[in-house]
Amino acid sequence: MRHTHAVGLTIAAFLALPCCAQFTIYDGTLAAEAAWRAACPNGAPPIENFESYNAVPSPFSGPSDIVTALPALGIVFETFVEGTFLGVYTNTSQAHSGSNQLANFGGGMAQFSSYRIRPEPGRAIVALGFWQCDPQGDQPMAAFAADGTLVGMISGDINRGDGHGFAAFISSVPVARVEVSGLLGDGYNHIDDLQVVTISIGPPPCAADFNQDGVLNPDDLSDYINAYFSEPPEARADFNLDGIVNPDDLSDYINAYFDTSC
Numbered sequence: 001m002r003h004t005h006a007v008g009l010t011i012a013a014f015l016a017l018p019c020c021a022q023f024t025i026y027d028g029t030l031a032a033e034a035a036w037r038a039a040c041p042n043g044a045p046p047i048e049n050f051e052s053y054n055a056v057p058s059p060f061s062g063p064s065d066i067v068t069a070l071p072a073l074g075i076v077f078e079t080f081v082e083g084t085f086l087g088v089y090t091n092t093s094q095a096h097s098g099s100n101q102l103a104n105f106g107g108g109m110a111q112f113s114s115y116r117i118r119p120e121p122g123r124a125i126v127a128l129g130f131w132q133c134d135p136q137g138d139q140p141m142a143a144f145a146a147d148g149t150l151v152g153m154i155s156g157d158i159n160r161g162d163g164h165g166f167a168a169f170i171s172s173v174p175v176a177r178v179e180v181s182g183l184l185g186d187g188y189n190h191i192d193d194l195q196v197v198t199i200s201i202g203p204p205p206c207a208a209d210f211n212q213d214g215v216l217n218p219d220d221l222s223d224y225i226n227a228y229f230s231e232p233p234e235a236r237a238d239f240n241l242d243g244i245v246n247p248d249d250l251s252d253y254i255n256a257y258f259d260t261s262c
Helices: 030-039 218-229 247-257
Strands: 002-004 010-012 023-028 075-079 087-090 100-103 115-119 123-132 139-144 150-156 166-175 177-180 190-200
Touching: 023 030, 023 150, 030 123, 030 166, 115 123, 123 139, 123 150, 139 166, 150 166, 218 247
Parallel strands: none
Antiparallel strands: 002 010, 010 023, 023 166, 075 115, 087 100, 100 190, 115 177, 123 166, 123 190, 139 150, 139 177
């Protein structure tokens, strides 16, 4: 059930989820953003405006800084195509603030590329907000629980120049991933002023457990080496998440593997 308020706040409550689960949606203008930030659990979240990054200008020319993670927001990014990464795009007329936006191009991704937002290991997303900056179409995002259940969806309105374009959620169900669709308009999507709240859901998994089966053994070492030495190297071999697979990743993984703390 959806109820739209004058400030552009929309609430979708009691979806087809376990008893009493709630996924609350905020969308519209600055008033909706202010209401969402005031309601966020654990206080107002940090904002990443991407102004500190080297960006691809318009028209496109050259690569931008690669964005694989935003530690201040407690999230990492995952692409669907090995060897591709998110980048940063600059366009003052389209950005919500400043001139830079996060984009599914500039870092090596192709048109229509979708991506995932995940919390850091041992954490879950409980609130997320963003501004849609693409004039080609509304930007949908789908939130999923750890068991793969769709928790809910939000969509930033098309960047129409009238102050709309904000979308956010607060979820009582911990969110394990957010799918960001690239299938809109010209295939390029860009968002600005990304804001995320995460909570701890337990100790993080052992980083060296490369196959994530809960057991650290030689299979993990073998799997990592295969990923590292594949041609081209698999994106997941970027162990230190700096956007480049190089000997530093191999060294860091081996050190983690032989760290008896996990």
